[in-house]
Amino acid sequence: MSVLTRDEAQTRAQLLDVHHYRVDLDLTTGDETFGSTSTIRFTARAAGDTFVELKPVTLHSAVLDGQPLDPAALDGNRLPLSLAEGEHEITLTTTMRYSHTGEGMHRFLDPTDGASYTYTQLFMEDVQRVFAAFDQPDLKAVFELAVTAPEGWTVLTNSVTERGADGRWTSAPTQPLSTYFVCVAAGPWHSIRTEHAGLPFGIHCRRSLAPHLDADADEIIAVTKACFDRFHEKFDEPYPFDSYDQAFVPEFNAGAMENPGLVTFRDEFVFRSAVTATERMTRAMVIAHEMAHMWFGDLVTLRWWDDIWLNESFAEYMGYQTVNEACSDLFADTWIDFGVSRKAWGYDADQRPSTHPVAPDPQAVPDTASALLNFDGISYAKGASALRQLVAWLGEEDFLAGINIHFKRHKFGNATLADFIDNLAAATDRDVHAWAERWLRTTGVDTLTPRLTGEANRWELSVDHDGSRPHRVRAGLYDRRPDGELALRDSVLTDVPQREPIHLTGPRPALVVLNDGDLTYAKLRFDEVSEETALRGLSRIPDPLTRAVVWNSARDMVRDGELAPADYLELALAHLTEETELGIVQGVLAFARQQVADRYVPAGQRPAALATLREIARALLRRTEDGEDPGLRLTAVRTLVDSATTPDQIASWLDEGTVHGGPELDPELRWRILARLAVLGATDETAIAAELDRDPSATGQEGAARCRAALPDPDAKAAAWAAMFDSDDLSNYLFTATALGFWQPEQADLVQEYVERFYPAATALGDRRGPAMAEAAGRYAFPAYAVDADALARGERHLADDTMIPALRRKLVDQLDDLARALRVREA
Template sequence: MPSLTRDEAVARADLLTVSLMEVELDLDRGAQTFGSVTRIHLTASGDGQTFVDVKPETLHRATIDGADLDVTSLREGRLPLAVTAGEHVVEVEATMAYSHDGEGLHRATDPADGEDYVFSHLFLDAAPAVFACIDQPDVKAPYAVSVKAPPEWHVIGNGSGTIADGGVWHLAQTRPLSTYFVALCAGPYVSVTDEHDGIRLGLWARRSLRQQLQEHAPEMLEVTRRSFDYFHSIFGIRYPFDDYDQVFVPEFNAGAMENPGCVVVRDAYLFRGAVGRDELLTRANTISHEMAHMWFGDLVSPQWWDDLWLNESFAEYMAHRCLVEATEYTEAWVDSTMSRKSWGYGAERSPSTHPVAGSPAPDAKSALANFDGISYAKGAAVIRQLIEFIGDDAFLEGIRDYLTEHSFGNGTLAGFLAAMSRASGQDLAAWSAAWLETSGVDTIAVDRAAGTVTRRAPADHPAQRPHALDIATYSGGVESSRTTLTLETDSAPVAGVDLTAPLVLPNAGDRTWATPLLDEQSLAALRTELPAMTDAQARAVIWVGLRDGAALGQVDPRLLVDLGEAALVTETNDSIFSRAGMHLTNRVIRVLLPEEEQDAARARMTAVGEQVLATAEPGSSLALHAARLVARTTDDVEGRLVPWAHGRDLPVGLEGDADFRWILIGQLTRRGILTGDEVDEALAQDRTMTGQLGALTARAAIPTEAGKAAAWADLTTNRERSNHELVAIAAGFWGPADRSLVEPYVERYFADIPPMSAWLGEDALARVATMAYPSRFVSERTLELSRATLARTDIDQGVRRAIVDAQSELEEALASRRAFPAARP
């Protein structure tokens, strides 16, 4: 289907204003389709030809002011519409299809009890698959929604709901919303409710997750209350919508979606087994992030998709700030460095890198291709630099100005900069051009001999970015000096730091967006300094800097393995231990190291896990992560994998943990020790959605020709699979020790994955394409096949972006292996 262009959106917004959307949905028609009736109350500024967006299974009728429209004129989701100046009502009746790819109105069946659950996800252009509309972010309108549902179902939406005779739910009319924020969740959901500061709070989940919901509700509600208090205190505008519901739904594509008053969250956050503190922090960050969107994104929405950063960068920054200042998760910026900024730096290294803002998006799908770690993590880092530049008081004053001026409307980069300039009294044009409107990440290095600090922008993305940063030095793991400065030129003298110290660390506090390059003396000192360092933020900066260095072919991946062995055994921060451990096992060892060195390096990580498991407090978060590290890496089948899988000799806190058991089952299946029948037996003991996904991953890992053929066919031809099921299959496919079993599928990936766009949504397929990419096969042949695929003109944009990014990582791996080859025997 054609993607709405910016020119089309501008013309339509000039012609049409929508004053009210009336939407009637009938969800009581079975599991495949639902009824949709929409009345669009609009005003035309003049006579003109335009169109309504609608993507039905069947379009039954359409009228304007009671006169029939030609329903046979519908083409590719666009129903032509001729209007005259003045007010009109367009009514559209259609039968719509439920989706199974996480877009539109998604319907999922819970295998635990056979109950069905429905939720909407209308970002970026999926709203017309639920109701007819003028689908663009700058056409906002109030919504009056009614829903007919089965009698045992509960309906949750943007407005509080009441049920009338006939099983019809009426949701309170909303304030003006962009189409992609309309929310609907329906099914036999269960809830925990509360009230805070006059706002009714609701947490909702599948009936089979009632126990987990009740167990986790107190902590989640506490984060919710504290976030409300904090944002009210700094924004100067009260929460501007109705009740505040957070609905935990199955098979959601993202972490969460910020629908006003009805936040949709992936229900994997209702942890059913042992959980690490970093995982609780991630969930708390998601809760706070989505709440920040009630102001940034919902109250003020982007005028066009290339200003999505005004949503995500601010929510990313505000959530971390809120956690640090208003909750117990005071280490949130350390977690941001390890999880979020590393994601953003990876996006910056890719050929698909783009500016935070001002990147022209000629159509909606082009904007979606630029929706990544740059939009989130880099944008948040740039906001921290803006605060350094204009001061926090001016920043908060500018926010209040911006939100007040554009309330229930739309914002732009120009409007944001104008508000910040008024508050600070500074012209921000040059600052914006350097930080928001250019791509690339600078490197920051200290020259000990010259006593200077230098910055270097990427050659293909030149820029003059001023960096407010700090430089710290360490000896014996203890900070020996620190200085702060603003680097406005390519080189500047460094004063106030001990340049004779073993370790000199630029950007030690992670205040800016840059890759710290360590000098040779500092790199050599890491083996002794990093294990002894008490500054968690500095440790995180080192790990992420080394990650970048290894990806760029500047740091030997063996150094990262050495440091993992030396430093992770003394690591006390959950985010650092878990994220560094995952990066070492999944990327450094599995991809960057030569194949003949991988087994030995993996065994060293097993030893790290065993040592931490033996010394950490039993049942602690670090002990949990250590046990997971052992389970992922050990070759001790009889001493570890088999007894743990059978519930024997488990670490404290992992007794009965079904999720941990699926890790073990996957490892045993990958080795050919468990068969498909035994996977079925395990699934019979865990008939949940999570168990189903674990079984799909384990079954896809079966190391036989027949097993691989069946898994590949399931992945690439089974149109009944949900988005999450496909990702689970892809996750288990490439792992056998005998690489020859899957090598034929390297070529088949490039032939079989792109055509799946015929039945799978773009966002869902992009996730499948990323997970299924044959990254384990680091060869020129894989690169040749990848490049040939990207040369085709018939590739879906989401798949293209997934392959571009995966290919970039493949090229990094090839460069690393050339720079640091295996030693000759």
């Protein structure tokens, strides 16, 4: 199959104007394939040759302007067209195949009740798996959809959809859309419908999740309406589509997808089990993120994939900021969780060999295969951080004025980075073009370090700047009170590079925190006195966002070999037990468990690391015995389970169905405990099968797959390996669950033989099953536990194989760089 190049897209866009698609899908033809007919009306500005794209099982017919074309002319995914100047119409009739990888038209059989569901994910090139199209983002058109579905199904699309005779559903014409935004979700959905601002709103999930959606419906709808209203306060352009549906769909690869009028979410956001307030806030942020795309991405769309950051960075920033503004009665400051967890994704990605500018040069994204690699922490977290810094530097009023100019000039069309910067510049006297060049066209992370000079009551605060970007930051100056608490003396706004030092009077501050409030994207270091204060008094800092900034600095110091992993764990033991902000507790424990304990401490020190984590968790349990903080208690229980090195306590919880003092064990906790018991060799297939009988849901199937793969038994490992790599039967989610169970640090000797087998097996899998499964293999099935020089050398040798698909190569480059970093941390 040919990938589309940027040059080909530009040539085709110069030749064609695409006006209208009529897409007719028949979902009643069986479980493996479906019927698809698309009729496209378009204009050729001149006579010329081009092509239309499709990936069918069978192309039955193609008719151009009433004349049949030879189906055998289909070359891979391209049907060549020779066009005269003027108006044209082409109709292509095909049989297409359902996928089980979350690409194209995904089909899912719910094991709970036997109901089937289908939905589309057409991002990048996957529209071609569903219907024929001129598949590039700058050939927008109006779409009308007709879907024939089985009895009892509901069909959702981008616009208002009505059911006619014989199970045939038809949609109202859309506004002009890029091909990758078209969406169909069909099945016996459980739906909750309402109206807001004169538009129909709906939330939908599969029937087996109905009680759980019903339990959360009020919160989901309240968040949706509050964010919708807040965006209308920010943006001059009204919401541009005729309805707003949100479908929580099974086995979804991403967090969500911003299809206009029909946002699709992974249905793990319909919580079956207890979750924390931070996890609910994350769901709210994703709702706001996808809604922001209705303007930035859907109303105004990138011209080519080098500008994907414009979609994702903007939505990421707006998602956090808008929930903070519109839902403050429901959630804590969203920027705390962003700072301690999400932002780290950007920092990590930006320090790997695969780093790229937030806005890469167009020549660096020559085709769709390379574009797919830019959906990472840079396009999301770093880009959102850059926009937050831009707002701090520009001012929110001018920022929103520029955004509204952008929407007005390009609505229902396409735009580039240059357009975006020009429109921002039209709203301010500041040199936005220079700012963009230094922030959006460069790679890497700057480092800021305070330096105090002076004596007695006269001091000068300078900022040592390792990097090239300008920064506007707040320097927080803290004094230590007699009771040991740290009190903010002053918060000073300064630009870096500085024109002159900040002049201070009074005693030397006990702590100077650059980037107080987390307004910029940079590593933060401390002067010697401040570092001592920060590490000893972290939990005494009054503002949780400042604490998040300091925790992030400690994380960076571990990764850079400046703070020993064991010292980080001692820092967590000293301060997490007193932490009141749940997002900080969850973010720090996740890093401590997944990176420090599993990768950064030498194998011989891992039991001590896990013991420290259990000590923290037990202290948090003692703090929450009064039932006042169930989220903190749930976090503590999860940590105790994941860090257990003996089965006794967690096995007794599973037998009794509860943790003493709460919580009672819901399905998520039961599967978590059973998975850890499997790792420890304290359960067996009989117990796993019994638990699956208790919870036969899709999540239960995944839990069982993970537990079976985690059993410390050669036959269990062989069976799991064969399921992942020797057949193509596993769906994307069952593959991931199996992979998560397979590699365990406790089982290093047992799985050693598979480390070398991973590379050719993953390469072959990517070739057979495509980029989504290749990415899953690289992300989840990589032997991350094997932190040794031989494993690194083996992986680097395999990178010399230039036949693997780009999605897998990118993941392996990143994984091997993380492995090399883990080795450096251990040596340091």
